[in-house]
Amino acid sequence: MMEDLSLHVLDLAENAVNAGATRVVILINENASRGLLTIRVSDDGRGMTEEVCRRALDPFFTTGQKRTGLGLPLLAQAARQSGGDLTVRSTPGKGTRVAARFRFRHIDRQPLTSMAETMIMLVLGHPEIDFRYRHRRDGRAFRFASHAFFARSCEGSAAGPELIREVRRTLRSGLESIGTT
Amino acid sequence: MSTKKLTIQELARIREKTKAMTVLRDGAGRAKVTVHMGTCGIAAGARGIMDALLQEIESRAVQDVIVTTSGCAGLCNREPMVTVEIKDRPPVKYAQLTPEKMRRILAEHVLEGRVVAEYALAVGSETMY
Ligand SMILES: Nc1ncnc2c1ncn2[C@@H]1O[C@H](COP(=O)(O)OP(=O)(O)OP(=O)(O)O)[C@@H](O)[C@H]1O
Ligand SMILES: [Mg+2]
Numbered sequence A: 001m002m003e004d005l006s007l008h009v010l011d012l013a014e015n016a017v018n019a020g021a022t023r024v025v026i027l028i029n030e031n032a033s034r035g036l037l038t039i040r041v042s043d044d045g046r047g048m049t050e051e052v053c054r055r056a057l058d059p060f061f062t063t064g065q066k067r068t069g070l071g072l073p074l075l076a077q078a079a080r081q082s083g084g085d086l087t088v089r090s091t092p093g094k095g096t097r098v099a100a101r102f103r104f105r106h107i108d109r110q111p112l113t114s115m116a117e118t119m120i121m122l123v124l125g126h127p128e129i130d131f132r133y134r135h136r137r138d139g140r141a142f143r144f145a146s147h148a149f150f151a152r153s154c155e156g157s158a159a160g161p162e163l164i165r166e167v168r169r170t171l172r173s174g175l176e177s178i179g180t181t
Numbered sequence B: 001m002s003t004k005k006l007t008i009q010e011l012a013r014i015r016e017k018t019k020a021m022t023v024l025r026d027g028a029g030r031a032k033v034t035v036h037m038g039t040c041g042i043a044a045g046a047r048g049i050m051d052a053l054l055q056e057i058e059s060r061a062v063q064d065v066i067v068t069t070s071g072c073a074g075l076c077n078r079e080p081m082v083t084v085e086i087k088d089r090p091p092v093k094y095a096q097l098t099p100e101k102m103r104r105i106l107a108e109h110v111l112e113g114r115v116v117a118e119y120a121l122a123v124g125s126e127t128m129y
Helices: A005-018 A050-055 A071-080 A115-125 A146-152 A161-177 B008-028 B039-044 B046-059 B099-110
Strands: A023-031 A036-043 A085-091 A095-103 A130-137 A140-145 B031-036 B065-070 B082-086 B092-094 B120-123
Touching: A005 A023, A005 A036, A005 A071, A005 A095, A005 A115, A005 B039, A023 A115, A050 A085, A071 A085, A071 A095, A115 A130, A115 A146, A115 A161, A115 B046, A115 B065, A130 A146, A140 A146, A140 A161, A146 A161, A146 B008, A161 B046, B031 B046, B031 B099, B039 B046, B046 B065, B046 B099, B082 B099, B092 B099
Parallel strands: A023 A130, B031 B065
Antiparallel strands: A023 A036, A036 A095, A085 A095, A130 A140, B031 B082, B082 B092, B092 B120
């Protein structure tokens, strides 16, 4: 159904957006030598009550009106099927942190296909939110902070073609520099 | 997480930029396209639809169209979906999109104001539910 971890990252970040976050921290760590891949998404959104947090991994549990409640259960399943796990920590009024771990070389571990595309959609779809992204890959790292980037980027129209091009170029070349996409 | 320290000038520019973006969001733009990015939308290919939309905006050098995302539109089996809003007109929802259909919607509806009826699901916000 959703066989790409970079799509799951987008999905987690959309949860944070829906929770009213103003800052979302996305950490990816691909550690082949330790055989581990971890994904962590933290936000400063409205958080969950203990009750909601306990049920958040149940399929079809949702507090949204039109949503399906499948995002977290699908990711939990993807983590488990690769010998990993998923944990959710949340404090009402403070924020939420979702962490997923995967066995790097497990045959059922989904690929991390395009973090560039995921980050481009988030940064350009929600310029009001400060996305802090850090991607480590076997000792190399790439960082991107959207609001700091906007401050340094071109003077052109805020949501126009120049900005799209610059965001795309920066994320693509940054991820290329650590050997991924 | 530590990022490079920002100067006061940079902070001021961030404020100006985010303000400019909010202005756009609040209605100064020609049109707004919302890509539905709930789990069902993402699983059905919504990220590729938004990518096609942004690429088209980039290559046609469109200046005043707002692109944003929201949750599920409530019709999971018709995803990927987008909602197009043109100033002072009712919103139009499009379903079962492909990048090709998205590019056509941008060209005909967003830029020229003609609804692409063959892909449209509903005119007005909630009529189909
Ligand atoms: N970052 C978050 N902050 C606050 N609440 C969250 C967060 N992530 C998930 N939740 C809560 O957990 C519920 C389940 O999340 P999940 O992603 O599985 O489903 P959903 O977002 O409601 O629907 P879907 O992902 O299928 O579009 C949400 O409805 C919400 O109440
Ligand atoms: Mg979700």
